Amino acid sequence: MASRNRKKLAELRRVLQAAGISGLELLSLDDVDPFPEAPETGATFEENAxxxxRAAFAATGIAAVADDSGLAVDALNGMPGVLSARWSGVTGASGEDRDRxxxxxxxxQLADVPDERRGAAFVSVCALVSPAGExxxxGEWPGTIVREPRGEGGFGYDPxxxxxxxxxTAAELGPEEKDAVSHRGRALEQLLPALRDLAERDFA
Structure with a gap:
């Protein structure tokens, strides 16, 4: 998985286990030799993922899954969108500090927006690049933005x-509950046939 986010890695591992897919060894970017990582400069989640x-597969020769995800808020015309992880402009901070x-x-930004106009959706696009193709x-997860953070689970905008x-809130759901309904869970569910096929192939 072209990520260093251990929570994303754990989520994919749970999804694979729940689907009964074996025969795949799941690695993160921390488990392979360093390579120049592609910057997230695309205008869409699809481009970034x-x-x-592609960069991870080209550098390692190992089938690679990459996820680009974010929060699309109706009252902000779909923003933060692909800028979700760096919306505040905070760089160099820990993940938790940046999330906060x-x-x-x-x-x-939403302080004066009434409850009925606080609609939003989490979006996740997952790309799999392997010898079998791309x-x-x-996946999308609709909801609303509450006025105060609640819950200790998850990460990012979950609270x-x-x-x-x-x-x-998403941060008040257990991991298995979240996997079953979340944007990434919905995207990974669609990716399962390709991952199952990958597990059964012999590329030698």
Missing amino acids: LTKA ANTALLLA VVVR VFQPLGSTR
């Missing part, structure tokens, strides 16, 4: 995102 997966800064800025899938039909 494919660019990262991004979330604080988002809540400030597969790109997209302020309340999924449609739920009374809890």
